[in-house]
Amino acid sequence: MKTKIILGxxxxxxxxPFIYLLGNDSEPTKxxxxxxxxxxxxxxEDEKKPCVFMSLMxxxxxxxxxxxxxxxxxxxxxxxxxxxxxxxxxxxxGWGAGSRNNQKEKNPHAVPSDPATTAMSAMALYxxxxxxxxxxxxxxxKKSVLFLLNEIEKNQNSPYITQIRGTxxxxxxxxxxDAVLTLQFFNQLLPTLSDESMKKRVQDGIQVCVDKIEKxxxxxxxxxNSGWAGVLQSSFANSGLEMxxxxxxxxxxxxxxxxxxxxxxxxxNPDSQSAKTEDGAGIMLYxxxxxxxxxxxxAKEANQLFKKAKAEGKIERDAVLxxxxxxxxxxxxxxxxxxxxxxxxxxxxxxxAMKEDVLSGFGNNGGEEFLSFLQTGESMVVNxxxxxxxxxxxxxxxxxxxxxxxxxxxxxxxITSPSFCTATCLMILSIENDIKNLQK
Numbered sequence: 001m002k003t004k005i006i007l008g009x010x011x012x013x014x015x016x017p018f019i020y021l022l023g024n025d026s027e028p029t030k031x032x033x034x035x036x037x038x039x040x041x042x043x044x045e046d047e048k049k050p051c052v053f054m055s056l057m058x059x060x061x062x063x064x065x066x067x068x069x070x071x072x073x074x075x076x077x078x079x080x081x082x083x084x085x086x087x088x089x090x091x092x093x094g095w096g097a098g099s100r101n102n103q104k105e106k107n108p109h110a111v112p113s114d115p116a117t118t119a120m121s122a123m124a125l126y127x128x129x130x131x132x133x134x135x136x137x138x139x140x141x142k143k144s145v146l147f148l149l150n151e152i153e154k155n156q157n158s159p160y161i162t163q164i165r166g167t168x169x170x171x172x173x174x175x176x177x178d179a180v181l182t183l184q185f186f187n188q189l190l191p192t193l194s195d196e197s198m199k200k201r202v203q204d205g206i207q208v209c210v211d212k213i214e215k216x217x218x219x220x221x222x223x224x225n226s227g228w229a230g231v232l233q234s235s236f237a238n239s240g241l242e243m244x245x246x247x248x249x250x251x252x253x254x255x256x257x258x259x260x261x262x263x264x265x266x267x268x269n270p271d272s273q274s275a276k277t278e279d280g281a282g283i284m285l286y287x288x289x290x291x292x293x294x295x296x297x298x299a300k301e302a303n304q305l306f307k308k309a310k311a312e313g314k315i316e317r318d319a320v321l322x323x324x325x326x327x328x329x330x331x332x333x334x335x336x337x338x339x340x341x342x343x344x345x346x347x348x349x350x351x352x353a354m355k356e357d358v359l360s361g362f363g364n365n366g367g368e369e370f371l372s373f374l375q376t377g378e379s380m381v382v383n384x385x386x387x388x389x390x391x392x393x394x395x396x397x398x399x400x401x402x403x404x405x406x407x408x409x410x411x412x413x414x415i416t417s418p419s420f421c422t423a424t425c426l427m428i429l430s431i432e433n434d435i436k437n438l439q440k
Contacts, residue, residue: 077400080407081426082128085121086140088419093143094118097417100171106410108419115151115162115178116169117420118144119185124423126188127430133194145189145202148182152205161209172368172414174233175225176216180240183209187243188437203249210244213237214256221263232371235264235293242297246440261298264291265341270348292349296379299346302326302339303383350380350387367415370424377431381438392431399425
């Protein structure tokens with residue numbers, strides 16, 4: 001076994017890498033541990049676990065990572081993750097990440113439920129193919145939706161959708177992250193509902209989340225009360241507002257969406273392939289993945305309009321999408337520039353986001369890294385970019401290699417919550433199931 005010790009300037013958890021053998025035929029866990037036994041389990045030392053940083057930076061073997069998902073281990077990995085997440089649900093219907101002051105707590109039942117973690121977990125189960133209206137786990141998801149609705153309805157006149165404060169997710173991403181992630185989930189949930197009374201409650205919940213997010217943004221395009229990696233909160237907020245605007249009956253301020261897009265584009269310079277990282281904890285990965293995700297929708301719109309203009313003979317077949325050619329098509333100078341910048345940021349940032357030195361993030365795997373990987377992949381799907389398949393082979397295969405034996409994933413820094421990290425990794429691995437929703 002090959003061993004090295006990576007020493008960082010921070011006092012965060014180090015990773016001791018080892019060669020991961022894809023040929024390991026050890027018997028996978030067939031059943032989840034009972035809740036009582038989960039509570040009694042001691043946290044495995046981090047140095048005994050695979051580390052994203054070691055995989056991505058070549059210190060840990062990733063040979064075969066791009067093809068590991070094509071065999072039976074792919075289904076097995078997702079199934080184990082689903083079962084662990086379902087078992088981790090609290091009796092009130094929610095999931096919790098725990099306090100930012102107690103990052104080491106890995107027992108999912110030892111922490112109170114919070115909306116951000118609940119929304120992420122429910123989204124993951126939906127993306128994996130489950131539903132609150134049918135199937136074996138419909139009651140699990142119904143309880144999670146009711147938990148979120150109750151939190152929103154109790155706090156309509158408060159700045160936030162929940163009185164639960166001091167969570168890991170709030171501390172690392174921002175104080176409005178509960179509304180942001182709940183909005184993302186409810187946007188996807190609304191079109192699937194057949195019960196009119198439930199549909200109305202979810203629709204009202206979406207509007208409450210939209211209003212709170214927009215109010216927090218001011219004129220900057222950035223969501224206020226941000227956390228350690230607040231650029232991620234703003235990024236998810238913008239994509240949530242974009243999705244909400246497509247739902248019938250929801251009022252969304254289009255100017256807020258445009259300002260949010262401008263904020264994210266301003267964080268990345270496509271000419272120098274550099275990013276402003278002040279709002280991303282100084283980490284290139286967080287800023288770049290946010291920029292690529294929030295330029296994707298506008299870049300898609302620009303490319304579709306440009307393609308249509310070519311088909312209609314309004315511009316030469318070999319014309320390049322740029323500010324000058326967009327102005328020739330009759331777009332205002334401001335709109336042409338916005339489309340041009342979005343297209344440049346998207347195409348440059350997606351490349352930068354997949355560079356080995358950028359993928360390392362903070363140096364080892366935390367929830368912020370998983371969220372960044374997810375954003376990059378979703379942006380490619382949104383933009384009908386076939387490069388998402390390369391991203392999936394790379395990141396998807398690597399996520400599979402760092403799954404814990406019990407079916408969960410957890411972070412080594414910042415967002416360490418196994419519930420939140422497991423949900424995010426399942427979102428990554430099951431992204432193919434959501435292509436239609438992401439591209440609508």
